[in-house]
Amino acid sequence: MFTGSSRAFRVYMDANATTPLLPEVVEAMRPYWMEHFGNASSIHLDGQKARTALDRARETIAEFFNCHDAEVVFNSGGTEGDNTALFGLLRPGDHLITTSIEHSAVLHAAKRMAEHGVETTFVAPQASGLMDPMDILRAIRPETRLISVMLANNETGVLQPVKEIGEIARDKGVFFHIDAVQGAGKVRFDARRFGCHLLSISAHKMHGPKGVGAMFVRRGTPVESLLVGGSHERRRRAGTENVAGIVGLAKAAELAMQSLEDGTIERVAALRDRLEAEVLRIPGTGLNGAGPDGKPVARAANTSNIWFDHLEGEALVIALDLKGVAVSGGSACHSGATEPSHVLLAMGLDKNRARASLRFSLLKTATEADVDHVLRVVPEAVEHLRAVSPVEAGTLG
């Protein structure tokens, strides 16, 4: 992809962080900034136009989720959806089951709930990054009110057995929330088949705008609203609706449904597989997300997470950025310090390998030329970094 001013060839392979809007999404949103700017709660014609747009968007998202229109709640994105599931359902004395590989929007919400008398069990994944539904079952207690498990992990792409977990939740009479932020648009999904009560998505991970998302809230689920005020969204989420953003979310979802049917996702998977196979030919590398047989477990089509021994992942991210490639490393900044990824640590990687891991996450518009460019620069950058400042495996803190 050529970027504006520098005309330099840049490849953006950090789709799990965020994605650009597709042109069709921009076009769908455009009228709702100025021409149809009405407040969907107003009774005049301008308000009615906004209301009609919201109703249409709700129908599209209901189709995307496979639910009734009344079970769709628009919000500000994944963090709000995840927070709502936990804060809205849990009360002092309740028990929550989640996993140690969730996004911080769930993990930090669980920590907050501990201050309100809610105990949490963080179930660990297997070495492949896959959760064992039996581990979830074993964690259930009489006080367990909610299970929250993600559909696709943001770092490894590993797809979790949410349908099996949904069956366990149903049998035990426990509420079930799915953070589907990274699965949405990448795998076929169906809130009903998953057996969940709540499910969260975010537009900006699927070529829609930032700061907008939606939740599936199964009819009758007693989830309390985080925001109070007006009676928007059937009193489940107060605040004047972000009409343009919601229209953008719905267009992105419509395009995502097409991509799941027209071969786009298979094409992205083939690009990812070629990239991965070639990168893994570099000595001292390995895949995060492989089963005991060394083969990858089921993953979102666009994601590959690879460790590189004898180098610092952050240095590699910077070196690749300078060569026109945007990827993410296996560490995150917490309180000013760089900490290895909690997901990779939970999978049993040591700190060095977790730090020396890279996530490649392809846009659905990725091309062969993008992969060619990445394959040109990654081996060179790895060789160079290992030569100038070799990091001994196992010697970093």
Ligand SMILES: Cc1ncc(COP(=O)(O)O)c(C=O)c1O
């Ligand atoms: C799995 C997962 N859940 C939740 C979020 C938060 O979504 P948002 O950025 O819309 O708040 C993210 C974003 O990185 C994510 O990857």
